[in-house]
Amino acid sequence: MNQIRRVLKQGRKQFNVFTLVAALTTSLLTVCSAFAQDYDLVLNNGRVIDPETLFDDVANVGIKDGRIVKISKEPLKGAETVDATGHIVAPGFIDTHFHFQMPIGYSLGLRDGLTSSMDFEMGCAGSYVARWYEARAGKTQANYGIAVSHEFARAMFIDGSDGDYLIEGPVAALTTRAKTGWSATRPTLEQGNAILEEIDKGLQAGAVGVGSTVGYMREGVSSREMYEVQKVGARYGRPTGAHTRYTLGTDTTENNGAQELVANAVALGAPAIVLHFNNDGWRLAHEMIIRLQEQGHNIWGEVYPYAAGSTTINASFLEPKSWIDVFGRRYEDTMLDPVTGKYYTLETYKSTVASEPTRPIVIFKQPEEDQAKWLTLKGVTMASDAVAATPYDAPWNYPMEKLGGTHPRTAGARGATIRLGRENNIPMMQLMSILSYNAAKHLGDTGLKFMQERGRIQTGMVADIVVFDPELFTDNSTYEKGAIPSTGMKAVIVNGQVVVRDDVQLPVFPGQPIRFEPEDKPRFEPISVESWNVEFSTGMPLPSGFTGAFPQKVEK
Numbered sequence: 322m323n324q325i326r327r328v329l330k331q332g333r334k335q336f337n338v339f340t341l342v343a344a345l346t347t348s349l350l351t352v353c354s355a356f357a358q359d360y361d362l363v364l365n366n367g368r369v370i371d372p373e374t375l376f377d378d379v380a381n382v383g384i385k386d387g388r389i390v391k392i393s394k395e396p397l398k399g400a401e402t403v404d405a406t407g408h409i410v411a412p413g414f415i416d417t418h419f420h421f422q423m424p425i426g427y428s429l430g431l432r433d434g435l436t437s438s439m440d441f442e443m444g445c446a447g448s449y450v451a452r453w454y455e456a457r458a459g460k461t462q463a464n465y466g467i468a469v470s471h472e473f474a475r476a477m478f479i480d481g482s483d484g485d486y487l488i489e490g491p492v493a494a495l496t497t498r499a500k501t502g503w504s505a506t507r508p509t510l511e512q513g514n515a516i517l518e519e520i521d522k523g524l525q526a527g528a529v530g531v532g533s534t535v536g537y538m539r540e541g542v543s544s545r546e547m548y549e550v551q552k553v554g555a556r557y558g559r560p561t562g563a564h565t566r567y568t569l570g571t572d573t574t575e576n577n578g579a580q581e582l583v584a585n586a587v588a589l590g591a592p593a594i595v596l597h598f599n600n601d602g603w604r605l606a607h608e609m610i611i612r613l614q615e616q617g618h619n620i621w622g623e624v625y626p627y628a629a630g631s632t633t634i635n636a637s638f639l640e641p642k643s644w645i646d647v648f649g650r651r652y653e654d655t656m657l658d659p660v661t662g663k664y665y666t667l668e669t670y671k672s673t674v675a676s677e678p679t680r681p682i683v684i685f686k687q688p689e690e691d692q693a694k695w696l697t698l699k700g701v702t703m704a705s706d707a708v709a710a711t712p713y714d715a716p717w718n719y720p721m722e723k724l725g726g727t728h729p730r731t732a733g734a735r736g737a738t739i740r741l742g743r744e745n746n747i748p749m750m751q752l753m754s755i756l757s758y759n760a761a762k763h764l765g766d767t768g769l770k771f772m773q774e775r776g777r778i779q780t781g782m783v784a785d786i787v788v789f790d791p792e793l794f795t796d797n798s799t800y801e802k803g804a805i806p807s808t809g810m811k812a813v814i815v816n817g818q819v820v821v822r823d824d825v826q827l828p829v830f831p832g833q834p835i836r837f838e839p840e841d842k843p844r845f846e847p848i849s850v851e852s853w854n855v856e857f858s859t860g861m862p863l864p865s866g867f868t869g870a871f872p873q874k875v876e877k
Contacts, residue, residue, distance in 0.1 A: 360399030361385050361817060367405025367788060371778040372412070372750060372758035382410060384784040387817030387831075392780060401819070403812045405788050409749065412757040412776045413785030413815065414735050417441045417562065417764070418596060418623060418704035420491040421731055424717035425724065426707065427463045428826060432721075432806035433735040433796075434756075435705075436785040436815050437464035437775065439835055441562030442596055442706070444470035444532030445490035446477060447523030452488050454527070454834050462717060462820050464771075464785070466835025468532035468562060469523025471550050474516040475538065476503040492709050498633055498679045504538045505637075513546065514847045517553050521845035524557045527836035529769060530592075536564040536578065537636055544581065549848065551585045551593070556844045559767055559837070560592035560619070561585075569630075569638045569686060571648075572602035579606045583613060583620055592767050595622035597630070597706055599695045600687065607698055614700055621763045623704035624695040624755075626737045629657075629685040629800065631708050631728035634670070635678035641667065657683040660711075660726045662801050681708060681726055683800055693745040696738060696752065702760045705734035710804045718826070724804035733796025736807030740795045749791065771835045788812040 360383040369380045369392065383391035383399060391397060413436025420440050421429065430438055445453045445467045457465050467490055476482040479502040487493045497503065508516060520531060531554040535542050551561045565578030579595050586593035598606040603624075610622045634656075637643070644650050645667075652665040659681065665673070673680055696703070710727035712719075721732070730737070735756060742752045761776025774783045787810065794809030806824075813821035818831040854861070 359383075359385065360391070360397060362401045362403070362784070362814070362819065363397045363399035364403045364405045364410050364786070364788060364812075365397065367408050367410035369410045369778055370749060370753050372754040373762070373777045374779065375750065376778070377750060382778065382786070384814070384817050387784055389778065389780055389782050389784050392778070403788055403819070403822075405811065407790065408788050408811050409753075409791050410778065410786060410788050411753045412761070412778055413437065413787050413813065414756045415702075415760040415772075415776060416704050416707070416734075417594065417702060417760050419707045421707045421709050421713070421727075422465060422467065422490050423492065423709070423713055423715075424461070425713075425715040425719050425721075426709065426731070427461060427465070427832070428717045428719075429710075429721065429732045429804060429806060430707065431463050431813050431815075431821050431826060432810065432824065433733060434787040434789065434794075434807070434810055434813055435463060435735060436787070436813065437466070437835060439466035439468065439529055440491050440532060441468045441530060441560070441594055442532045442534060442564050443472060443491040443494055444468035444528070445523065446470055446473035446487040446493070447519040447521065447526070447528070449487045449490075450523040450526040450528045451839065453490050454836060456488060457832070458834065460830050461832035462826070462830050463815055463832045464835050465832055466529045466771075468530045469520050469528040471516075471520060471531060471533035471535070472503055472538065473497065474519035475506075475508070475541070476500070477519060478512045478515045479503055479506050479508060492713050494633070495679045495709070495713075498635065503541070505541045507541060507543065508546075510848065513549075517549055517848070518843075518845045520550060520553045521843050524554065524559060525840050525843050527839045528559075529764070529835060529837065530554055530559040530767075531561040533561060533563040535566050536568040536638070539566050539637065542566075547581060548585050548588075551582075551591060552589055553845070555589040555591035556846075557837075558591070560594050560764075562594035562596050564596050565598075568597070568600055569648075570601065572605075575600050575602045576605050576609075579609065583609065586620055587613070587618060592619040592763070594763075595620070597625060597704070598622045599624040599691070603691075603695070607701070611700055619763055619766050621700060621702065621759065623702045624698065625703060625705055625730055625734055626692045626696055626741050627728070627730050627734075628687045628689045628692055629683050629728070630706070631659075631681060631683050631730070633679045634682045635674050639670075639684070655685045657685070657800060659683050659728065659800065659803055683728055693741045693747065696741055696745075696747055696755065698755075700759065701755055702763075703734065703738050703755045704760075705730045707731040707734065718828075721804050721806050727803040729796065729798035729800055729803045731798070732804050733798035733807050736794060736796030736809070739789070739791065743791065769835070769837060771833070784814055784817040786812075786814040788814075
């Protein structure tokens with residue numbers, strides 16, 4: 322417009338119609354250019370998949386201020402563009418079982434398409450949840466969330482574990498598990514109330530739920546204790562995720578553990594997650610979960626596409642009396658050291674437990690042909706159970722080829738899911754559901770607003786998005802080299818910002834906290850003999866030694 326004014330001011334003698342047309346054209350182009358910048362980022366010509374609405378078509382996606390504002394067949398232009406021709410454009414992948422909540426852990430996840438990660442198994446000690454979130458604010462590349470830890474609460478009040486290392490959340494277990502009281506000891510009533518109060522503190526601070534490793538504490542945790550732990554979460558309407566009591570176990574005991582978790586949840590009217598149930602008896606566990614969903618219960622389960630798992634070598638279910646005597650397995654062909662690449666023997670197992678009780682190992686437990694079958698299951702989530710590599714405290718841009726000592730699922734669970742889907746003709750809509758939408762839907766139904774706005778490609782939703790080649794995106798990590806990143810990602814977008822482009826991670830940190838709003842007051846209610854008797858009996862005296870949630874031996 323300024324150019325047009327200048328032309329008109331030149332006067333009638335100098336007026337030239339061609340000059341005026343040129344000025345008008347320039348002004349029009351300027352206006353169009355400004356209009357083109359209405360989008361901060363545009364994804365052009367991709368196969369857009371939205372698992373909630375089942376939308377599956379080639380379209381263009383316009384993003385502004387971190388949200389999806391346009392999905393159109395019409396061409397879109399923006400300040401930044403990604404040519405998604407021949408690529409999938411889908412909701413960013415969400416993982417509810419990601420232990421490696423450290424900068425280099427997020428990097429491995431992002432290269433694998435992971436935009437939001439939480440840990441619903443190990444979690445963080447309740448008193449440290451607020452500081453855990455503070456430590457990641459403004460300097461994390463992916464979205465981050467944490468549950469409050471049942472195990473760490475026990476370690477604090479049974480073993481006396483404490484210190485700033487607990488701010489590190491899940492990886493703090495490498496320190497606390499050097500002691501054994503947390504797993505094998507029945508707490509007194511006083512200790513039990515302290516454990517429950519510690520869990521409440523984490524929920525009050527905004528933790529996404531409760532995480533329990535009861536399967537590692539099966540001797541120390543009574544059925545009453547597990548029920549009371551879930552009750553603490555139920556008061557907030559938040560889920561308890563559990564490595565169930567008899568995992569690893571037989572096709573009977575595995576499901577007994579799952580039944581304990583879901584029976585408690587149904588009785589309490591609370592959500593629950595049956596963690597990594599892809600073990601013996603998995604068909605029954607899945608049917609039980611689906612039938613409960615059909616009845617309206619917010620209960621779900623997770624799987625990962627690996628026949629082997631990973632844990633610390635001192636896990637109780639790996640002791641000879643279980644692994645050899647009950648399960649009939651041998652260390653020589655089931656227990657791998659991911660650092661040395663060698664299998665253990667009974668002798669090296671015993672010596673390592675004595676000298677390095679928290680050493681990570683890989684344990685082979687299921688037939689390989691089941692890996693793809695798990696990915697076809699309805700209503701589940703794919704959760705990696707990613708474990709820490711060494712050095713676990715490395716910066717985000719540490720050379721990944723120098724990392725060691727981890728399971729391939731840490732770097733490649735999503736790439737493996739897409740690869741196995743490709744090899745076994747599993748529909749892409751199913752894969753996108755289990756990688757993203759299903760987790761967002763169940764967590765959103767708990768009232769977690771963060772997840773109500775993600776896991777979907779729809780206008781108004783937060784722009785957490787992956788763009789990948791469905792023929793090329795794949796895992797590269799192996800049991801021998803578990804930290805080799807996946808490849809085939811055109812773009813990984815977190816809160817509207819491109820964090821990974823053409824398999825290159827960028828120095829941007831748009832990650833946001835996944836949490837509930839902290840509350841001013843706790844909801845903790847201590848257990849007592851008197852309160853239990855008032856609520857559940859007509860005045861009958863309780864036997865001596867009864868401690869409500871935490872039975873203990875009576876001294877004679």
